[in-house]
Amino acid sequence: MKRAAAPLAFGFLLLGGWEFAVRLGDIPAYILPGPVAIAAALWTNFADLGSSLAVTLEVTLAALALAAVSGALIAILLAQSPLAERIFFPYAVFLQVTPIVTIAPFVIIWVENVFVVLLILAWMAAIFPIISNTLLGLKSVDANLKDLFRLYGATRAQTVRRLMIPSALPYFLGGLRIAGGLALIGTVVAEMVAGTSGTRSGLASRLVEASYRLELALALACFFLLSAAGLVLYLALDALSRRLLRHWHESARTPA
Amino acid sequence: MTEAALRLAGAAKTYPTGTVALAPVNFEVGRGSFVSLVGPSGCGKSTLLRLMAGLLAPSHGTVSRGDDISETSFVFQDATLMPWADVRTNVALPLTLKGKSAETVPETLKRVGLERFAQSYPRELSGGMQMRASIARAIVTSPQLLLMDEPFAALDEFTRFRLNDDLLALWQQNHWTIVFVTHSIREAVFLSQRVIVMSPRPGRVVADLAIDLPDRRDEALRGSHAFADQCAKISELLRDVTTEHAA
Numbered sequence: 001m002k003r004a005a006a007p008l009a010f011g012f013l014l015l016g017g018w019e020f021a022v023r024l025g026d027i028p029a030y031i032l033p034g035p036v037a038i039a040a041a042l043w044t045n046f047a048d049l050g051s052s053l054a055v056t057l058e059v060t061l062a063a064l065a066l067a068a069v070s071g072a073l074i075a076i077l078l079a080q081s082p083l084a085e086r087i088f089f090p091y092a093v094f095l096q097v098t099p100i101v102t103i104a105p106f107v108i109i110w111v112e113n114v115f116v117v118l119l120i121l122a123w124m125a126a127i128f129p130i131i132s133n134t135l136l137g138l139k140s141v142d143a144n145l146k147d148l149f150r151l152y153g154a155t156r157a158q159t160v161r162r163l164m165i166p167s168a169l170p171y172f173l174g175g176l177r178i179a180g181g182l183a184l185i186g187t188v189v190a191e192m193v194a195g196t197s198g199t200r201s202g203l204a205s206r207l208v209e210a211s212y213r214l215e216l217a218l219a220l221a222c223f224f225l226l227s228a229a230g231l232v233l234y235l236a237l238d239a240l241s242r243r244l245l246r247h248w249h250e251s252a253r254t255p256a
Numbered sequence: 257m258t259e260a261a262l263r264l265a266g267a268a269k270t271y272p273t274g275t276v277a278l279a280p281v282n283f284e285v286g287r288g289s290f291v292s293l294v295g296p297s298g299c300g301k302s303t304l305l306r307l308m309a310g311l312l313a314p315s316h317g318t319v320s321r322g323d324d325i326s327e328t329s330f331v332f333q334d335a336t337l338m339p340w341a342d343v344r345t346n347v348a349l350p351l352t353l354k355g356k357s358a359e360t361v362p363e364t365l366k367r368v369g370l371e372r373f374a375q376s377y378p379r380e381l382s383g384g385m386q387m388r389a390s391i392a393r394a395i396v397t398s399p400q401l402l403l404m405d406e407p408f409a410a411l412d413e414f415t416r417f418r419l420n421d422d423l424l425a426l427w428q429q430n431h432w433t434i435v436f437v438t439h440s441i442r443e444a445v446f447l448s449q450r451v452i453v454m455s456p457r458p459g460r461v462v463a464d465l466a467i468d469l470p471d472r473r474d475e476a477l478r479g480s481h482a483f484a485d486q487c488a489k490i491s492e493l494l495r496d497v498t499t500e501h502a503a
Contacts, residue, residue, distance in 0.1 A: 142336065144332045144334065144336040145336055145338065147306075147309075147311050148330065148332075148336060148349075149353070150311065151310070151311060151330055152349065152350045152353045153353065153354065158353055162338075162353075163338070166338065166340040166341075169340070247342075247377045247379075248340045248377050248378070248379060249339070249340075
């Protein structure tokens with residue numbers, strides 16, 4: 001708690017300065033509302049924004065889970081043969097370097113269900129770091145341990161399950177932490193492009209909507225909620241990583 | 257010598273890059289004997305051990321084992337434990353991979369003095385204790401053949417001596433066949449019934465000596481004249497081959 005005091009104090013100072021500048025300069029609320037106005041907008045629309053946040057998070061978490069499972073499976077398949085990796089990995093890179101926004105219009109045409117559209121786009125944004133990190137981990141298995149498994153007559157399935165997957169776990173979790181942020185970015189971008197899905201609109205489409213109506217306090221409230229969601233997601237994934245690796249990996253060692 | 261546990265007939269290894277790691281070697285390792293391989297680094301000792309384990313195929317000649325490969329255990333210079341698994345799981349590995357019961361694990365841990373550390377993770381152990389766990393894993397199957405590749409090279413001398421004593425005691429109780437690679441002449445002489453001296457690359461056998469020391473080997477032996485004489489003899493042989501090689 002003591003460690004958080006300095007950055008928190010800095011944050012309050014910043015917000016205070018902002019509020020002060022807005023009041024002093026008499027800046028209209030449709031150009032730049034102060035923190036108090038934003039907090040008020042957040043407070044009055046809390047239930048409404050909360051349910052929008054739930055919609056966005058639902059897509060983000062579903063896409064992240066899908067990316068984690070499919071990314072890890074793809075990496076395990078690619079690790080089975082250098083040929084498979086040579087054939088398929090370039091397409092994973094292709095997926096990574098293509099900006100999501102440019103694919104969105106096509107996906108919107110081909111897929112009717114908006115939830116599925118958002119899910120596909122967020123999944124595409126999130127999967128690459130999982131594939132590439134997990135693959136790196138699978139290929140970094142200790143050569144002597146591999147020999148030992150061979151010497152003891154381990155089957156391929158045993159080698160994958162008991163040697164390769166645990167070896168790759170820290171790398172996979174590193175990829176997952178990056179993918180969490182990307183899944184949220186993917187969802188937000190997709191919402192902005194795909195628009196709302198009727199009554200159930202996500203927080204990013206609410207943000208765009210509010211900014212069109214020059215309700216900047218509401219738009220900024222959405223912005224801060226999204227940032228907070230991203231932060232919480234990161235912290236949750238970081239905690240998961242520490243928990244899973246606590247006994248053995250250097251990254252989870254608590255500083256003395 | 258009784259029945260051979262290992263027989264190398266003209267076994268040689270040339271890597272695909274053209275490097276000749278091992279010139280043809282011929283020797284047998286008797287069942288139940290303790291043989292050390294000494295030589296300068298890069299003399300193909302490790303290659304030879306991997307040929308014996310069946311982890312490498314010889315490019316010429318043959319390596320035949322008296323027993324099935326599943327009866328062979330290997331100890332590396334590093335403890336090579338799975339860092340994500342506790343000591344018990346690591347030691348049980350050779351058994352669980354074969355679907356056998358792990359009931360011999362507690363007794364094996366006791367034999368290497370790790371009974372209180374079954375649930376510790378490798379990083380919580382010292383280097384010497386990690387090596388004990390590695391040895392426990394190697395002996396948990398009661399292997400017919402135990403291949404050890406400079407297992408104590410990374411440890412301090414005090415720990416090394418203790419592990420030497422413990423390894424000898426285990427061998428005297430069980431009479432496994434042990435092939436032990438080391439670059440320490442003193443260690444080789446202290447442990448073995450027989451020392452095979454190898455030349456620098458391409459490795460070949462330059463001497464094959466029976467160690468004429470009493471079966472009972474303890475701290476007093478390390479200071480004895482007989483021990484010093486044996487060490488000096490091998491040291492001289494090694495000096496000859498390395499200077500000959502350099503010339």
